[in-house]
Amino acid sequence: VPARPHTSNAALVAAARAIVRADGVEALTMQRVAQAVGVRAPSLYKRVEDRAALVRLVADEVAAELTDELDAAAARQRPDQALRALLEAFRRFARAHPKEYALLFDPRPGGTSTAARERSSATVLRVVGELVGADEVLPAARTVVAWASGFLAMELAGAFQLGGDVDEAWRYGLDHLVGALGGRQR
Amino acid sequence: VPARPHTSNAALVAAARAIVRADGVEALTMQRVAQAVGVRAPSLYKRVEDRAALVRLVADEVAAELTDELDAAAARQRPDQALRALLEAFRRFARAHPKEYALLFDPRPGGTSTAARERSSATVLRVVGELVGADEVLPAARTVVAWASGFLAMELAGAFQLGGDVDEAWRYGLDHLVGALGGRQR
DNA sequence: ACCTGAACACCGTTCAAGT
DNA sequence: ACCTGAACACCGTTCAAGT
Numbered sequence: 001v002p003a004r005p006h007t008s009n010a011a012l013v014a015a016a017r018a019i020v021r022a023d024g025v026e027a028l029t030m031q032r033v034a035q036a037v038g039v040r041a042p043s044l045y046k047r048v049e050d051r052a053a054l055v056r057l058v059a060d061e062v063a064a065e066l067t068d069e070l071d072a073a074a075a076r077q078r079p080d081q082a083l084r085a086l087l088e089a090f091r092r093f094a095r096a097h098p099k100e101y102a103l104l105f106d107p108r109p110g111g112t113s114t115a116a117r118e119r120s121s122a123t124v125l126r127v128v129g130e131l132v133g134a135d136e137v138l139p140a141a142r143t144v145v146a147w148a149s150g151f152l153a154m155e156l157a158g159a160f161q162l163g164g165d166v167d168e169a170w171r172y173g174l175d176h177l178v179g180a181l182g183g184r185q186r
Numbered sequence: 187v188p189a190r191p192h193t194s195n196a197a198l199v200a201a202a203r204a205i206v207r208a209d210g211v212e213a214l215t216m217q218r219v220a221q222a223v224g225v226r227a228p229s230l231y232k233r234v235e236d237r238a239a240l241v242r243l244v245a246d247e248v249a250a251e252l253t254d255e256l257d258a259a260a261a262r263q264r265p266d267q268a269l270r271a272l273l274e275a276f277r278r279f280a281r282a283h284p285k286e287y288a289l290l291f292d293p294r295p296g297g298t299s300t301a302a303r304e305r306s307s308a309t310v311l312r313v314v315g316e317l318v319g320a321d322e323v324l325p326a327a328r329t330v331v332a333w334a335s336g337f338l339a340m341e342l343a344g345a346f347q348l349g350g351d352v353d354e355a356w357r358y359g360l361d362h363l364v365g366a367l368g369g370r371q372r
Numbered sequence: 373a374c375c376t377g378a379a380c381a382c383c384g385t386t387c388a389a390g391t
Numbered sequence: 392a393c394c395t396g397a398a399c400a401c402c403g404t405t406c407a408a409g410t
Binding site: 026102105107108114117121125136138139140142143145146147148149150151153154156157159160161162163164165168169171172173176177179180181 | 212288291293294300303307311322324325326328329331332333334335336337339340342343345346347348349350351354355357358359362363365366367
């Protein structure tokens with residue numbers, strides 16, 4: 001007598017993501033996911049290799065959404081405005097979904113799949129490339145992403161502890177960085 | 187009959203740090219520290235509040251060493267050269283002690299004490315302040331630290347996967363950032 | 373075909389009992 | 392004063408047994 005499924009892969013990922021959204025990756029335990037979908041923990045291994053694979057599924061979903069928002073925001077005419085809009089969208093997403101965003105830049109088990117990484121890289125490379133040209137696009141994109149991800153890691157961790165206006169610091173970095181990459185001319 | 191100590195606080199921190207250096211924070215378990223200093227895990231709680239406190243002790247030690255190296259490197263005449271030297275020292279330290287460095291920018295339990303944070307902030311603020319002036323020092327320092335820490339988080343995580351020269355990307359960011367903050371005009 | 377309880381090897385932490 | 396074994400409440404994961 002074959003047993004009927006009590007859950008589905010989609011329900012698994014949805015439950016896992018809800019836990020990450022609420023309490024962060026470290027709260028994503030197999031037992032908690034199992035409880036959320038109405039089975040016992042060992043049953044999850046019928047649907048997913050291990051915990052790291054489940055984390056990866058959530059990370060890929062989040063990465064896809066982030067990429068969509070970056071794409072939409074960067075649909076501007078002038079390259080410097082497109083880059084500014086992309087970076088603003090990046091920060092908006094990170095602040096709106098802090099725990100899910102943190103997942104994307106977490107080096108531990110899980111991490112984003114290479115496919116998801118490539119898709120989001122493509123958007124940034126296109127926008128930065130239009131601003132600085134093909135010769136410099138790779139180092140320029142790395143500079144921009146390093147700054148933005150570093151800034152948000154610190155902002156979300158509450159690492160800006162010396163007072164002052166965090167929005168002002170973001171704007172300052174954005175202005176100087178986009179300016180240095182060629183946003184001044186034209 | 188009072189029992190004689192089998193270990194010391196210093197030995198505890200030294201053992202904990204050796205584990206972090208070798209295998210990263212996630213390998214720092216109470217049992218492994220206990221084994222390294224020759225006692226059982228429960229005994230550690232006579233010397234340290236809990237695991238997070240032990241992590242913090244290691245982080246503070248690492249932060250102090252990093253600050254020393256930043257201070258030494260930034261002892262230059264021209265502000266732009268001092269900032270460049272400080273950032274090069276930052277990257278050198280991170281690459282020489284990747285696991286210990288990662289501890290400093292890890293938001294999880296532990297983290298650096300506020301005292302250690304203030305000491306390293308002071309160095310960066312002084313150097314950046316000499317370059318951009320008092321008005322802009324806070325946002326400028328945040329821009330620089332965000333970029334450098336973001337870059338190293340990605341470099342150490344192996345997140346630069348599109349090929350190209352990582353050293354070139356670092357130099358590109360350094361040049362454009364220091365340039366944008368006033369390093370052009372001498 | 374899927375779900376389960378029981379088990380294993382780990383965690384951090386507490387605490388009464390030893391010396 | 393310090394150390395210990397035993398215990399508790401967790402983890403992830405495996406697997407034989409159920410339906």
